[in-house]
Amino acid sequence: MDQEQLRKEVDEIVKPWEGKEGNLIMVLxxxxxxxxxxxxxxxxxxxxxxxxPLARIYEVITFYNYFKLEAPGKNIVSVCLGxxxxxxxxxxxxxxxxxxxxxKPGETTPDGQFHVQxxxxxxxxxxxxxxxxxxxxxxxxxxxxxxGILAEYSEPATAAAAS
Amino acid sequence: MKPTSIQDLATMQDEIVKSGKNTWIKVGxxxxxxxxxxxxxxxxxxxxxxxxxxxxxxxRCGCAGKCAFEPLVEVAMEGMPTxxxxxxxxxxVSAIIEKHITGKQVIKEWAVPQVKDKxxxxxxxNCGVIDPDNIRDYIxxxxxxxxxxxxxxxxxxxxxxxxxxxxxxxxxGAGFPTGLKWDITSKSQADEKYIVCNADEGDPGAYxxxxxxxxxxxxxxxxxxxxxxxxxATKGFFYIRAEYPLAIERAEKAxxxxxxxxxxxxxxxxxxxxxxxxxxxxxGAFVCGEETALIASIEGKRGYPHPRPPYPSVKGVxxxxxxxxxxxxxxxxxxxxxxxxxxxxxxxxxxxxxTKVFAVTxxxxxxxxxxxxxxxxxxxxxYDIGGGAGGGKKVKAIQTGGPxxxxxxxxxxxxxxxxxxxxKLGSIxxxxxxxxxxxxxxxxxxxKFYLGFCVDESCGKCAPCRIGGTxxxxxxxxxxxxxxxxxxxxxxxxxxxxxxxxxxxxxxQTASNxxxxxLRYFENEYKDLIKA
Ligand SMILES: Cc1cc2nc3c(=O)[nH]c(=O)nc-3n(C[C@H](O)[C@H](O)[C@H](O)COP(=O)(O)O)c2cc1C
Ligand code: FES
Numbered sequence: 001m002d003q004e005q006l007r008k009e010v011d012e013i014v015k016p017w018e019g020k021e022g023n024l025i026m027v028l029x030x031x032x033x034x035x036x037x038x039x040x041x042x043x044x045x046x047x048x049x050x051x052x053p054l055a056r057i058y059e060v061i062t063f064y065n066y067f068k069l070e071a072p073g074k075n076i077v078s079v080c081l082g083x084x085x086x087x088x089x090x091x092x093x094x095x096x097x098x099x100x101x102x103x104k105p106g107e108t109t110p111d112g113q114f115h116v117q118x119x120x121x122x123x124x125x126x127x128x129x130x131x132x133x134x135x136x137x138x139x140x141x142x143x144x145x146x147x148g149i150l151a152e153y154s155e156p157a158t159a160a161a162a163s
Numbered sequence: 164m165k166p167t168s169i170q171d172l173a174t175m176q177d178e179i180v181k182s183g184k185n186t187w188i189k190v191g192x193x194x195x196x197x198x199x200x201x202x203x204x205x206x207x208x209x210x211x212x213x214x215x216x217x218x219x220x221x222x223r224c225g226c227a228g229k230c231a232f233e234p235l236v237e238v239a240m241e242g243m244p245t246x247x248x249x250x251x252x253x254x255x256v257s258a259i260i261e262k263h264i265t266g267k268q269v270i271k272e273w274a275v276p277q278v279k280d281k282x283x284x285x286x287x288x289n290c291g292v293i294d295p296d297n298i299r300d301y302i303x304x305x306x307x308x309x310x311x312x313x314x315x316x317x318x319x320x321x322x323x324x325x326x327x328x329x330x331x332x333x334x335x336g337a338g339f340p341t342g343l344k345w346d347i348t349s350k351s352q353a354d355e356k357y358i359v360c361n362a363d364e365g366d367p368g369a370y371x372x373x374x375x376x377x378x379x380x381x382x383x384x385x386x387x388x389x390x391x392x393x394x395x396a397t398k399g400f401f402y403i404r405a406e407y408p409l410a411i412e413r414a415e416k417a418x419x420x421x422x423x424x425x426x427x428x429x430x431x432x433x434x435x436x437x438x439x440x441x442x443x444x445x446x447g448a449f450v451c452g453e454e455t456a457l458i459a460s461i462e463g464k465r466g467y468p469h470p471r472p473p474y475p476s477v478k479g480v481x482x483x484x485x486x487x488x489x490x491x492x493x494x495x496x497x498x499x500x501x502x503x504x505x506x507x508x509x510x511x512x513x514x515x516x517x518t519k520v521f522a523v524t525x526x527x528x529x530x531x532x533x534x535x536x537x538x539x540x541x542x543x544x545x546y547d548i549g550g551g552a553g554g555g556k557k558v559k560a561i562q563t564g565g566p567x568x569x570x571x572x573x574x575x576x577x578x579x580x581x582x583x584x585x586x587k588l589g590s591i592x593x594x595x596x597x598x599x600x601x602x603x604x605x606x607x608x609x610x611k612f613y614l615g616f617c618v619d620e621s622c623g624k625c626a627p628c629r630i631g632g633t634x635x636x637x638x639x640x641x642x643x644x645x646x647x648x649x650x651x652x653x654x655x656x657x658x659x660x661x662x663x664x665x666x667x668x669x670x671x672q673t674a675s676n677x678x679x680x681x682l683r684y685f686e687n688e689y690k691d692l693i694k695a
Contacts, residue, residue, distance in 0.1 A: 021481055022443070024463035029405065029444050063465040063622075064446030066405050083368030083565070083598050084524035086612055120449070120616070123370035123407060124195045125524040126230025126531050137198035 001041075009034075010045040024052065024060055028067055037068035073108040073115035075153045078132045082121030085129040089143075093129055094118065096143040100150055113154060165425035167433035169311045172302065179303040186219055188264075189237040191291055193226035193377040194409050195370075200252060201234035207256045208236070217264060225378020227291025228532035232275055235291070238263055247275045280548045283510065285518045286371075286494045287534050290378030295413050298420040301381040307426055309500035310385050314392060314434045319349055322393040326496070329504035330516035335361055335452075335489030336567065336594050337669075338515075338582040341496070344486060348394040348476040351484035358396040358486045359461070359479075360387050360493055362403040362410065363445050363452035366565030367616065369596030371520040372490035374532045376403070376410035379494070380417035384440070386493030388426065389500060391438040394486045399438065400461055404445040414442060449566070449620035453668050454487045456622070467624050468668035489594065491520055511537030515581035520595050525562075527599040528553030535580070542576040545599060556601040560684070564593030566613045566620075567673035569680025570606060589680040591673075606685040607692060610678045611639040617674035628671025631662040635678060647693040652682065 001009075013030045017023040027046060031038050038061055047054040061067045077097065081090055094105060097116055101109050105118040124130045127139030131149070138149055166172045190196070190205040209221050227235055232249035236259065239245040246269050248259060255273065262268045284290075293300035301307070313322055327342030348356065360383060364372040375383060387399050401418075403411050418440055421427045429437045443461050450456045451466040458480050460466040479485020488496075495517055499507045508516050515537035521544060524530045528550030535544060545551065545558060552558045560570045569590035571578070578584050582592050600609065618632040635658050638651045659675035666672045682689065 020441075022461055022463035025446060025460065026443065026463075029446070059465055060463070064448050066445075066447035081367070083562070083596070083612065084530070085368075087525045087598065087600065087604060087609075119406065120365075120447075121367040121369070121406070122194070123364075123373040124198045124230070125368050125370055125522060126195055127198055127233070128524065128530075130198065137194070139198045 014049050037071050073112050075114050077116045078119045080122050080130045081118045084125035088128040090129040092143050096146040172308050175302050179299050185241045187239050189222045189224050191235040192223045195230045196233045199233035203253045204234045204251050207253045223294050225290045225295045226374050230531040231529050248273045249275045281535050281539050283536050284534050285498050286491050286520050309497050313389050319393045325504045329499045329507040334491035345393050348484050348486040353483050356396045356484045357480045358390045359400045362490045365449040365452035366594050366596045369522040371595040373407050373410050375494050380413045382494045382497050386496035399440040401442045450622045450670050521597040523549045523597045525598040526552045526601040538579040540577050552601040559600050559602050562598040564591035565596045566616050568593045569676045572684045606681040606688045610681040613677035625667035627662050627665040631658045642692050
């Protein structure tokens with residue numbers, strides 16, 4: 001992205017929050033919504049625009065689990081590790097995912113297709129164990145179903161490997 | 164025209180109720196319902212009805228609490244009993260239309276059995292009943308009349324006195340009397356004051372607050388505005404965890420609709436009281452549910468807690484007096500002012516009035532949201548409502564209070580649920596998570612799970628929590644791996660005491676509770692691992 005474009009986009013995001021006290025976290029949410037992570041060059045621009053030191057921005061990003069500093073894979077697979085899901089076998093799902101696509105929570109497949117993360121309670125505990133891929137929620141998942149779920153999102157080449 | 168009196172609201176209520184039809188279909192569309200496929204069921208219903216040219220309104224509603232039965236479809240037909248169908252997948256839609264709507268025959272095998280249990284819905288009064296995205300539904304249920312009563316007929320002092328009379332205590336965990344909290348905030352002098360709704364719901368495995376926000380956001384909003392009036396707050400914040408996108412969306416919508424009707428903003432209901440709200444999002448840090456950390460987070464900073472006093476009611480958001488209340492607490496407030504403090508005080512027990520919502524999950528047949536009068540026994544919740552462990556298994560214990568709570572073994576299930584009784588057993592009421600564990604579950608493992616959670620979520624500011632937690636976790640891992648020694652149990656207890664006494668905030672002070680309570684009741688499980 002060229003500098004001009006970047007400045008324009010940051011401006012759009014920051015404007016509604018301008019002058020509101022404590023706006024930094026809300027601005028970072030908007031950024032992550034838009035780019036799926038918080039790119040470094042955007043942080044630089046936000047620092048200028050909000051007139052806060054870059055260190056303050058990074059201090060916040062690194063404290064909160066929700067914010068990502070690197071582009072996640074194309075499909076974000078979230079495995080709930082809340083208490084209900086844990087008791088109902090979520091750790092087995094994590095093992096199965098690793099078996100299928102070779103990555104652990106916090107990692108992205110080399111082809112950038114999947115990013116796997118462990119999350120704390122998605123609020124569907126009654127349907128435990130729960131995993132989500134993007135916005136789609138899969139409930140009462142059994143390890144045997146993992147391969148099929150991942151295959152729904154794989155590009156043809158990876159799908160063959162996954163099934 | 165915007166309503167400006169109780170009469171206006173009552174008239175609106177009448178009109179909306181009268182314009183409603185007696186025949187309708189309702190689909191529960193909350194996160195849990197949608198996860199189970201309710202969206203597809205909803206579209207299928209609408210499409211098939213349109214195709215068959217049947218004029219029946221299909222409505223959307225929140226979560227009725229019966230999560231194990233999602234997707235839920237409720238059907239009301241003139242001259243027939245209202246029936247709720249369970250686990251209605253897309254493929255079952257045509258049969259329901261054919262048999263029930265056209266054929267006027269109830270499909271008994273699919274209906275949710277009607278059972279009489281001890282549930283009483285105060286907080287969840289509208290959840291699964293009204294369309295959360297439509298303020299008219301809330302008004303039709305009598306909504307905002309409590310606010311009108313308060314603003315037009317009571318002084319802030321009177322409101323606080325009434326709230327004290329109701330006996331309401333905070334539902335966010337600690338059980339602090341809400342009337343007293345409002346009183347202290349109202350007496351703090353400052354040019355600006357804030358009131359915050361804590362919707363961070365950090366306890367993993369619990370979703371009471373999500374249920375309320377998704378099912379009946381106006382009930383919380385109304386409570387918040389009443390709180391703003393009583394405490395003298397000039398502005399309110401809704402602090403919602405980012406992991407609840409649907410709750411955020413519905414709260415946003417509710418705020419807009421309330422503004423349009425004059426329940427928020429300048430000169431609310433035509434009075435000289437002005438108050439507005441802003442949503443602020445969490446970002447995946449459990450500690451931010453703790454009130455001082457939450458304040459830092461609203462200020463756009465790292466969610467570091469700080470020592471109290473000063474309490475938020477004296478020095479909170481942007482150093483101004485701030486009243487922080489939980490979602491369920493505020494949903495109770497709007498009910499209390501609609502029906503009266505005496506009514507509320509008559510529910511439950513003397514020191515624990517009203518009801519409590521629990522998310523009963525884990526190894527339980529009917530997992531879901533349950534609301535019972537305080538004083539109901541654990542047994543009634545787990546067996547009469549929850550249906551026991553299911554699958555022929557025996558329930559071993561429950562866990563309440565999440566990472567700050569403890570386990571309660573089966574032999575204590577006749578204990579009535581109150582703040583004090585649960586504390587006596589070494590657990591806490593907490594925010595309402597109730598995890599059921601069966602004979603297959605290891606208590607050492609569950610202790611390790613919760614402690615691991617707290618170690619992950621410790622903000623690292625104070626040493627007792629940061630170092631103590633990690634050391635305890637190492638010991639638990641060692642025991643779980645069969646390499647433990649008896650002396651380790653003594654060390655666990657010793658470190659626990661140090662963390663309880665010396666940690667900066669509630670997270671560290673309570674993080675060892677799951678370990679202590681499993682040691683108290685299930686020391687044999689630790690010893691078995693050590694011997695083996
Ligand atoms: C580690 C920790 C996490 C907490 N998380 C929450 C939470 O998610 N929601 C909540 O309402 N209260 C939470 N609390 C309690 C709050 O600090 C505060 O007491 C509560 O929001 C006050 O509201 P109430 O008086 O209506 O209960 C937490 C406390 C601690 C120590
Ligand atoms: S524990 Fe997994 S959704 Fe709540």
